[in-house]
Amino acid sequence: SVRLGETGRPGRGNRRTVDIKAVVDDAGSSALSVMSQGELNSLALALYLPRATSEDSPFRFLVLDDPVQAMDPTKVDGLAAVLADLAKTRQVVVFSHDDRFAQAARRLPSPPTILSVRRGRQSEVIVQAELPPVGRHLKDAPAVLREPNLEETIQRRVIPGILRQAIEAAAWRRYVDERLAAGDRLDDLERAWEDAQRTRARLELLLGPRLDGWLRRDERRPRALVVCNKGTHQPMTGDLGEAYEDAKAVSLALENNHR
Numbered sequence: 001s002v003r004l005g006e007t008g009r010p011g012r013g014n015r016r017t018v019d020i021k022a023v024v025d026d027a028g029s030s031a032l033s034v035m036s037q038g039e040l041n042s043l044a045l046a047l048y049l050p051r052a053t054s055e056d057s058p059f060r061f062l063v064l065d066d067p068v069q070a071m072d073p074t075k076v077d078g079l080a081a082v083l084a085d086l087a088k089t090r091q092v093v094v095f096s097h098d099d100r101f102a103q104a105a106r107r108l109p110s111p112p113t114i115l116s117v118r119r120g121r122q123s124e125v126i127v128q129a130e131l132p133p134v135g136r137h138l139k140d141a142p143a144v145l146r147e148p149n150l151e152e153t154i155q156r157r158v159i160p161g162i163l164r165q166a167i168e169a170a171a172w173r174r175y176v177d178e179r180l181a182a183g184d185r186l187d188d189l190e191r192a193w194e195d196a197q198r199t200r201a202r203l204e205l206l207l208g209p210r211l212d213g214w215l216r217r218d219e220r221r222p223r224a225l226v227v228c229n230k231g232t233h234q235p236m237t238g239d240l241g242e243a244y245e246d247a248k249a250v251s252l253a254l255e256n257n258h259r
Helices: 037-052 073-086 099-106 133-146 152-181 186-195 199-216 220-230 240-255
Strands: 002-008 019-024 027-030 061-065 091-095 115-119 125-129
Touching: 037 061, 037 073, 061 073, 073 091, 073 099, 073 186, 133 152, 133 240, 152 186, 152 199, 152 220, 152 240, 186 199, 199 220, 220 240
Parallel strands: 061 091
Antiparallel strands: 002 019, 019 027, 115 125
16 A cells, blocks of 8 residues: 655755655655556656646647656556647657557547657668558568568568568457457456467457358458468468468458458
8 A cells, every 4th residue: 555645856956856755554655665667657757747738838848758668558548648638739749669659649539640760771860650550561561572682482481470460460459449449458458469379369359259250251361361370380382462462451351340
């Protein structure tokens, strides 16, 4: 049982620290010594955001560097919602290596602009619009197929994994949207998804007993599932271009809720 108490700034001038009193099972303590890293990050944001967005602040922007470190999924979603609300009246910029924040941002009613920053040859910094996961994987697969210096045996090992990621990303997005709307907790959904390690098992999470009928409605669907399940363990056989078109059709069907 941890209760937060007064917040102080001991020290003088610009040499001050932050001290937050706490009571742990009726014993006095410092919050900084008993809270987890995720809790401390949340507490720091709870102290910072009201000050940074007060009417007295001369700045109309916020810049946050990796704010979701060590946060659980519920807090990540909550922070995305808070920042979306603040972004109605100021510019909000978030830097993060954690893709969970980008996923949470994409689930917002008005998704923000998401940019990827990478370093190219000779330290060239490349900034470009970040595609959603399904689009990114479906773009990567043709790029691998067109690479002239890549042996076909390597293509046959790499392509199935990319196509599986595209299908599972589409299924995950729809699964999360539907289950969150039904009141489920995000961390429970993530746990169930991790436990269902095969693509078919993950489609069953989404479609349940309707999966077999859904697969029979389009011959491309079972073919794509075979590539996902077998091709990731050994070089796939068959036409690579057809496998890509099958996976693309399945991904878009899942995204658009096609029967």
